[in-house]
Amino acid sequence: MRYTEKILEETSTIIEEIITEKNFSTKVDPFIVTIVSIIMAFLVAFTSNYIMILFSLPILITIFLLLSINKSYFVKILFILLLLGTIPGIPIIFTSTGYINDLNDLVLQPTSTGLENFVVFVSRVIISSLFFILPIIGLGWYGFLKSLSILKPLGVFLSILSLVIVILPRIIRNMLSIMFAREARIISKNYRVLWRTISSAIGDTIIVSHEYAGKLAKAIAARTITNTYFYETNMWKHKYNYIDLTLILVTITYITLYILVETSWLKLY
Amino acid sequence: MAKTLLEAKKIWYKYPRTDRWVLKDLDIALEKHKIILVTGPNGAGKTTLILILAGLLEPQKGKVLLHGEPLKEQLPGARRYIGVLFQNPETMLFNPIVYDEIAFAPRQLFDEEAVKKKIHIVLEQLGLNKEYLNKHTFKLSYGEKKLIAIASIISYDPEILLLDEPLTNLSRKYKDKILELIRNWREQGKAILIASHDVEEYTNIYDSCYILKYGKLIENRRSLQE
Numbered sequence: 001m002r003y004t005e006k007i008l009e010e011t012s013t014i015i016e017e018i019i020t021e022k023n024f025s026t027k028v029d030p031f032i033v034t035i036v037s038i039i040m041a042f043l044v045a046f047t048s049n050y051i052m053i054l055f056s057l058p059i060l061i062t063i064f065l066l067l068s069i070n071k072s073y074f075v076k077i078l079f080i081l082l083l084l085g086t087i088p089g090i091p092i093i094f095t096s097t098g099y100i101n102d103l104n105d106l107v108l109q110p111t112s113t114g115l116e117n118f119v120v121f122v123s124r125v126i127i128s129s130l131f132f133i134l135p136i137i138g139l140g141w142y143g144f145l146k147s148l149s150i151l152k153p154l155g156v157f158l159s160i161l162s163l164v165i166v167i168l169p170r171i172i173r174n175m176l177s178i179m180f181a182r183e184a185r186i187i188s189k190n191y192r193v194l195w196r197t198i199s200s201a202i203g204d205t206i207i208v209s210h211e212y213a214g215k216l217a218k219a220i221a222a223r224t225i226t227n228t229y230f231y232e233t234n235m236w237k238h239k240y241n242y243i244d245l246t247l248i249l250v251t252i253t254y255i256t257l258y259i260l261v262e263t264s265w266l267k268l269y
Numbered sequence: 270m271a272k273t274l275l276e277a278k279k280i281w282y283k284y285p286r287t288d289r290w291v292l293k294d295l296d297i298a299l300e301k302h303k304i305i306l307v308t309g310p311n312g313a314g315k316t317t318l319i320l321i322l323a324g325l326l327e328p329q330k331g332k333v334l335l336h337g338e339p340l341k342e343q344l345p346g347a348r349r350y351i352g353v354l355f356q357n358p359e360t361m362l363f364n365p366i367v368y369d370e371i372a373f374a375p376r377q378l379f380d381e382e383a384v385k386k387k388i389h390i391v392l393e394q395l396g397l398n399k400e401y402l403n404k405h406t407f408k409l410s411y412g413e414k415k416l417i418a419i420a421s422i423i424s425y426d427p428e429i430l431l432l433d434e435p436l437t438n439l440s441r442k443y444k445d446k447i448l449e450l451i452r453n454w455r456e457q458g459k460a461i462l463i464a465s466h467d468v469e470e471y472t473n474i475y476d477s478c479y480i481l482k483y484g485k486l487i488e489n490r491r492s493l494q495e
Contacts, residue, residue, distance in 0.1 A: 142365045165365045169407050215360035218325050222353040223374040223421065224345055 028066045029244045030147035034135045036251045037063060041131035043258050050120045052258055053127060060130060067138025085125035092118040141165050175205040274460045275299040275429050281330035291317045293484035299429055299460035306471050307464045309481035315464035319431045323353045352422035356434040358414035367417055368402040374425040391420045412443040430461045436470050
């Protein structure tokens with residue numbers, strides 16, 4: 001029981017840490033850095049070309065430096081991503097073709113093609129995820145939304161994400177209080193009792209959250225005067241500078257190169 | 270004669286898939302400069318009445334009139350005249366930052382400069398520090414959440430206030446603050462309905478008191494002040 005609570009508590013702390021808006025310096029425009037990160041995350045995730053992955057690294061490092069990311073936090077995330085990417089990727093090493101279409105592609109010994117594809121796969125997982133995670137850590141989840149609020153058509157989508165920020169810690173805290181209340185009355189060390197307690201706490205959390213969501217919907221409706229519910233927040237004040245311009249130009253160059261390489265107009269190896 | 274702002278006529282309500290009528294043939298009228306206290310045991314239907322008056326629930330029979338016209342036909346625009354304070358402030362706060370929470374409704378009515386001014390006026394009224402504006406709503410204490418919930422309503426200056434258990438679970442400090450605000454709102458001409466199971470807390474401020482029992486407002490007592 002204590003481990004479950006520990007995990008929930010840690011999760012709650014991490015969520016609170018992530019959603020807290022950071023004191024963002026004005027080195028770069030938050031909207032530009034966020035949009036560049038999202039574009040790069042998509043591009044890297046869909047490339048199978050390791051040179052394109054390598055070319056994305058300078059942009060990733062630049063974003064890392066511009067957002068002044070906490071190094072120890074970064075290492076922890078890198079380690080988790082490495083773990084998440086490596087484990088499902090291991091079978092690729094044991095393939096003759098570098099991918100698994102059917103069981104005949106699998107061999108008993110590691111192959112050089114397999115190894116090459118494994119490295120590409122893991123780097124894709126890590127780098128594309130980092131592109132997405134860095135602005136969230138650097139700006140905070142709220143800051144991330146705030147930077148995108150300039151895009152009015154995304155209003156509904158952003159408002160849903162903003163609700164997630166508010167609701168998640170509350171749901172976790174609700175679950176914790178439900179579990180504490182139950183643990184306080186557990187006397188025996190019977191695992192069946194423990195299991196019943198945990199599973200019913202999850203069920204009750206869902207019921208409580210459902211009820212909470214209903215009330216929240218009414219509270220939103222009570223203050224919705226116009227026909228549409230929209231997301232709006234205060235923008236960051238930022239004067240565009242040469243860093244913004246450089247970042248945009250580098251990204252455009254990368255996108256052009258990406259299109260040329262992926263459509264086989266240009267062969268880089 | 271006092272001006273009636275919001276009125277419920279012959280209201281009948283039961284929740285879906287239930288047989289019990291929560292409200293039966295109920296009439297109530299909210300007037301300018303008047304505070305109505307609706308009391309009754311838990312589950313009597315006080316919150317349901319507030320939700321119906323706010324246009325958030327629709328009665329099976331009867332009608333709700335705002336300024337003499339059916340409320341249903343005036344929604345959602347009519348919500349600018351009605352402020353609802355829910356019992357649990359946590360269910361009211363849905364923005365990550367206090368500023369955005371208070372600005373939610375005014376932003377639908379005014380430009381950002383006017384919104385900023387309104388927010389500062391509200392903060393002054395509530396005696397809150399400017400530093401609150403950048404705080405995260407989930408990091409506030411229960412009492413602070415209640416005050417921010419109130420701020421989010423009065424920021425668009427509604428003429429009708431529906432307050433569901435406004436003093437429950439609050440310390441004396443916050444209770445006194447909110448009671449003082451309610452008195453001020455009456456002076457300003459607002460029509461106020463308070464739903465609470467605790468009559469004692471409001472003894473000196475209400476103008477009329479109804480007891481909601483078995484779906485009906487069955488007793489009407491005059492305020493001790495008069």
